Structure formats: structure tokens, C-alpha cells
Amino acid sequence: MNNQWALTGPDPPLLYDPGEDTVVCYNPASGDTYRLSRPAATLLSQLSQHPASLDSLEQQLAASAGAAGSEGQSVDVSALLEEMEALGLIRRAH
Amino acid sequence: MAPALDQALRIGPYTYRIRSELPELAAPVASLYGTFPKADSGSYIDFDVSLSPVRRRPGGPARAIFRFDHRDHFAPVERRHAFATLEWGMNWCVSVHCNEYLKLHAGVVATETGAIVLPGVPGAGKSTLCALLGLNGWRVLSDEHALVTPGTKEVTPIYRPISLKNESITLIETLHGDAIFGPPIVDTHKGTVSHLKADQHPDTFDPAPVTVRAIVFPQYRADGEQQLARRSKTSSFLTAAYHAFNYSLLGTAGFEAMRTLIDGTPCYDLQYRDPAWALRAFDYLARGDADA
């Protein structure tokens, strides 16, 4: 299976979430700062706790979206993960 | 040769020793820095800077060079740009050293209710606004560096003459006929530059840090709509970080310092074309109802 994801570095990214549509994310490994969409930030927070598979990330994202009352928005989790991989925030764990 | 200029001045939290053999620098330094507090002899000197003549090339113009710690860091400039180069070099000293602060590329103004930080891309009009506000009773803490103490919302004043360009010079001269300017320096890479003595406030040289009450991203638009609108915290964070001198150098500490500064501080976009309108907007922000 190649759908397990984990953080890239030992230090988790830092997030500043002022409760808006987007969240500021600082990657201590590269020193870069990004603006993440809320679903991307949710995925990153999940991965900061422990590595997870695509399936479980999709379920958790749906659950948190449901809790926030924004059900019905469909999010392409794979695409988000790949974008964060390209930024060097996360990697595929085997 | 006795230098035409040799003085040690307190500028914000730092002491500069400024030396020059160029006699033409004595007058602008006297008119723009004459009221600055002098450092005691034996003070610690943070920045030992000088402007010295260098040999002219055959057929070329007279030249001068900026030195810091007696060393060359940049190529010589045309001597007629000497004063602008001294000002620019004095800014450079703070821009590349001084990591005890998170340094934003921003103007900072203040009233007794607190400071307003104006991060700005070049050309956004932050210096023009600082000049207008300074000539209308505000304190100018800086037109270039917001020195934020990490872990606080406080900025440390580092007032120096405001560098104005081209139409901004005309605008200020029109509105304030008695404003004190340094010599106009023509044909720089930014056009004509002139420095304004903006320290009209009795507390100008008070070194105490001031709490930031708002962050305003100005934008001058000659033909646009004028508005003061709330700006999102994430985009304020990213724009301020992008225009900071050492956000990235400070790493995690820079991120934390920026978060502390931005979180809970109202952020605005200010689009303006009419200086009087912009002044009213700042007066509104300085009053207690700005947070509402």
C-alpha cells in the first residue's frame, strides 16, 4: 500500500489559525511560510499527531467538516496531500 | 584632514557615529539631525559610519563611498548623491543587523493611544503618509523599520528624517510650505529624493516602546476609490512577513513574533488618493472606537 502519509521533518509545522478561511503554516525544516486552505490545515494537524492513510484522512476530514456544519463541500484529499508533498510538508510513508 | 563632520547621535535604541570629510554634508546633517540627542563621549557605538571621497575615474564625476566599521561594503556613488547614500547606508545598518527585533519594512506612527504600523511595498505611499501624519501632530517612530520586540505587540521608536520621492516632495511642499527638507538629490535610481525633518512632536526622541493598536496596509491610487477596510489576519501575516527584513532569519521565533503581533490586532487595507481623507481615516483609527 502506498497511501500512508506522514510529516516530512521531525518538527511539526506551526499553524496560526485566526478563524478565517485560511491558516498560516510555517515549515521549520525549510523555513518557508504558506497560506493553507482550512481542509489542508486540518489534514496537516491530523498528520502532526500521527501518520495516517488516505482513507482515514478522508474520514476525519469529513467528520470535522460535518462538525463545523459545512457538510456537502467535496474536497479532493489526494490532490491536497500531493500539493503539501510538493511543498515539502509531508511525504508518503511506506 | 579634520573631518567636516564627526558626531555621535542617539537614534532610537542605537548610537551612530557619523563622520565625513565632505563639507557639503555638514549643512543637511545640521538641519535634519540638529535636534537629535547627542551620545555621551565614551558611549557604546553601534554603527560607525562614514562617507569619504574616492578618486575620480578619468573623465568621470566626483565620487564618494559609504563605509561601515571603516570597511567598504558597496561601490562608490556619485558625490552629488552622498547625502542620500549616507541615509540609505544608515538604514542598511539596521536592516542587516539587529536581530533582537522582528524588523518589518514599515512606517510606524503613533498618538498617545498607541502605534500604527504601515507595512508597505515600495511605492505604496507609506513614507508620504508618515510625512503627512508627522506634520499633523502624530509621532513618527520610523518610515522604514518597525522594530517589534518578539513576544510583545510593542514597537521601539527609531525616528530618522523621512525619505520622500518625486511627487511626494511636491505634495508635502504644497501642503506644508514651512516643512524643513534636506537638499533635493536628483537622478538617483528612484528619481529625485529629499529628506523631511518630521520630528515635530515633543516625544519624538522618547525611546520607550509603544504598543501597536493597528496595522494598516496603505495603497495610494490617484484615481481609485478611497476606503478603509478590514483585512484578513492570514493575508496580513503573509504580506508583513514577505516585507520583513528578518522574519525568515528568525525562523520559528519569527513566526511566533509575527503571530503575537498580528493576533488580536486589527488589520486594514487603506486605499487613498486625498491626503485629507487619509488623515481622517488615521484619526478614526487612533480613537477608541477603532476596535469596534
Add this chain to the structure above:
Amino acid sequence: MTPVLLEALRQPRSAASLSTAALTLLVAQARTTNLLAALGLRLEAAGVLEDLAPEARRHFRSAVLAQEKQQRDLAYELSHLARVFNALGEPLVLLKGAAYIAAGLDCSRGRLISDIDLLVTEASIDRAERSLQSAGWEGVKQDTYDDRYYRRWMHEIPPLVHRSRGSVLDVHHTILPPTAGPRLPAERLFEELQPIVPGVQGLGAEDMVLHSAAHLFYESEFPHALRDLWDQRCLLLQFSEQIPDFWDRLAARAGIMDLETPLWLSLRYVDMHFAISPPPEVLARLRPKAAALRSVWWDFLFRRIFRPDHPSTRLRFHATAEQLLFVRGHALRMPPWLLLPHLARKGLRRLGPATEGA
């Protein structure tokens, strides 16, 4: 009079009693020699930084923060480089500052670097260059003359700069220009490589010292001379404490590498400036021919070069010594018939408008 910087490097506690004026000079001299962060950490370790005037203390702290940023950036670049070299099937070998920092040697405390120096075998340098280019490190645009100069007469390909991250690599296939004089068997450097961290290696301890000494005495980077001598002092001190028979091994290795003279010079000036003496028989073994006579000349040059370039400490004829050493550095690494055209070309371009301004 001993420069206040040297005194503080030798005896950090001496800084505690400095006047404000002397502290101003100390910071200026340390900044000029790129030793501000290193000295700051040394003062901190000796427990005197806290006692300094806060105006001076903040400059040390500020320089340490800037150096820590370099360390983080280096670690990040190494993670990318390790992948490139792993795919290439070649060892990633660091030289100089990058190696000291990655290995956490004593001399890396506060050590600044301007680029990342790498060593590859002469046979693999073209492949390495291509791999690095496809990973984003591009050759700096320069004129054909400079390009040929690097490739033909220097021991490196022109510097590579990463297109998005801006990191600069200097890729060498030996540690001295082939024209420098010593017949240095570069292939033997690879015999003694030491692992630094997974996927990253450095020279063996003796080769590390020899490279730093050769660089100091054969290349013309004099603004860093005192910093480089400080590297030597720290490397010698650390290795001689940690490695049994280090001095003998070092002298023997210097013989193999044909680097006895630069090592002897280094030991001479480390002793003169930092009072660290190797056993006399090691010195005797390395002693160059006519050393007593030549030392008069060497001392004239190097005692000036090891002073911080600041009016408070500069000796008379500092500029003369720098110019002489600049010519010497170039003479050492190019055959003489090449030297004049090269210096002339450099001079010509300095007059040209392209290098002026900003």
C-alpha cells in the same frame, strides 16, 4: 598591542572588564573578521556574555541568530544534496565550513559559511554537475573567460546556485588548484573519508586540518584569514585531545599530501596567536628549508593579515601585505605566464562600467 579581539578569543573572561569604548572595538573587530557569532558563543560559554553592557550583548546575540539561520538552511540543503548523491551513487563529501557545521565540530560554533563546498572525484565531476543541474543548481552566468579559468586552472567547476532556494555550491575535485605547487594526490583524500551524518561524509581529521591550512596559506581570501586561523586552532585543539598520536599522524599525512610547508606555517601562527604548541619534534619534522630566513618575510606578511582589518588594530603596511599576498596567492595557483594576463584582465574589468554600481 594585542588586538582586543585576539585577547577575548584567547581569554574570554578578559572581556568582562573592558571599557565601553573597548567593547565597541571588540564588536567591530569581530564583525570585520566574521567572528562575531563565534566570539559571542565563546563569551556565553565562559559565562561573561551576560555581564557585558546590553548594547554590546545584543550585537553578539544578533549575530548568533543569523548564524543559526545558516545552520538550519545548511541542514535543509544537505537533505536535498544527500538525495542527489544517493541517486548518483557517489558519496556526498563536504569540505570546510559546511563539514565543520554538519559534524558539529568545536570550530563550527558560530561559524559562518558563504557557500557549500563539495568534493567529488575528478572522474565523476561532470556527472555530478549534470545531476546537480537537474536538481535545480544552475551555473552562475559568467563570461567565457571566467568559466575557462575555473575549469582549467582552479580545482572546481564554476559555482552553482539553486534556482529557487539560492544556495551556492562549489564543487571541487581536489583541495588545491592543480597549479598551486604541491603535488597533492587527490584520490587519497577519499581513502580517509569519515561519515558525518547518514548520507554525508567529510575528510578524515588530518586531511581536514591540512585542507584548512592549505586554503589559508595558498588562497587569497585575506579578510577571513583570522577566522581561518581560528578554525585551525579549534581543529588542532579538538583533534589533539580526541585522537591518539594526532600530531604524528598529522605530520605523516602532511608528507603524503605534500602540504608540510602550509602546515608548518599554520602551526607557527596558531602558536603565535593562540598559544597552542605541537610537540617540538613535529615542528622540526615539518620545518621547511631556510625557515629562519624565510620566516622574516612570512612574519612580515602574515602578522599583518591576521590582524582584524580595522584602524584600531591594523599594522603599518597592512595594504601592502594584502597586495603582496594577493599576487602570491595567484602566483601559487597559476603558472607565471598565465598570471599577468589574468591579473590584467581582472584589472581591466574593474575599470569597466559593468562592475560599477549596483
